[in-house]
Amino acid sequence: MKNIKYIVASFLLASSAFADEAVKILVPAILPSDTPIAAAVKKECAVPEKIGESIYLAVKQSFKNAEKVSSAESTDGYLVKSTLLNVYGAGGGGWSGSKAVSMRIEILKGGAVVKSTVLQRGSTGGVFGGLSGTCKIMERIEKALGNDSAKWLKENIQ
Numbered sequence: 401m402k403n404i405k406y407i408v409a410s411f412l413l414a415s416s417a418f419a420d421e422a423v424k425i426l427v428p429a430i431l432p433s434d435t436p437i438a439a440a441v442k443k444e445c446a447v448p449e450k451i452g453e454s455i456y457l458a459v460k461q462s463f464k465n466a467e468k469v470s471s472a473e474s475t476d477g478y479l480v481k482s483t484l485l486n487v488y489g490a491g492g493g494g495w496s497g498s499k500a501v502s503m504r505i506e507i508l509k510g511g512a513v514v515k516s517t518v519l520q521r522g523s524t525g526g527v528f529g530g531l532s533g534t535c536k537i538m539e540r541i542e543k544a545l546g547n548d549s550a551k552w553l554k555e556n557i558q
Contacts, residue, residue: 422477423463423557427452427470429482429503437487445535447487447542451503454546455482462554472508478557479508482549485518489534498522499537505549507556515556519548 428448431437441447452468459480460466472481482505489499500522507515521544523537 423466424469424479425456426481427456427468429484431484435484438490445538450542454542455549458546458550462550481506501541521545
């Protein structure tokens with residue numbers, strides 16, 4: 401019976417220590433040079449910065465120990481890295497068609513990828529899409545991807 405108590409106690413201590421590990425969010429998101437993105441959107445909408453910030457703000461709600469980092473060199477705790485795979489959409493707001501972003505998000509520990517997934521969101525701007533600018537529509541997508549990322553991280557970092 402004593403052995404079971406020790407096992408349970410050590411499990412509880414280990415799981416609480418695991419939950420207290422640092423969660424570092426790399427901001428901005430990585431935009432590889434070969435990622436498709438319209439020149440105007442790249443210049444005017446700051447997609448990597450805003451996606452990185454959206455992820456950080458959403459993750460901070462679930463992981464109080466979350467912090468922003470600007471370099472992937474940190475090896476203590478978890479590092480969350482997002483890489484833009486496709487940024488679809490032209491300038492001209494809702495009149496120029498739908499907008500979409502796809503990205504890969506990775507959890508790294510000790511420099512090695514522990515888990516990875518691809519997330520995608522799109523929008524035509526909603527009911528008043530014709531009145532919204534491209535960057536405003538992209539901001540809605542970025543916020544949704546931030547929330548999607550936080551939900552996925554919560555399920556995969558425990």
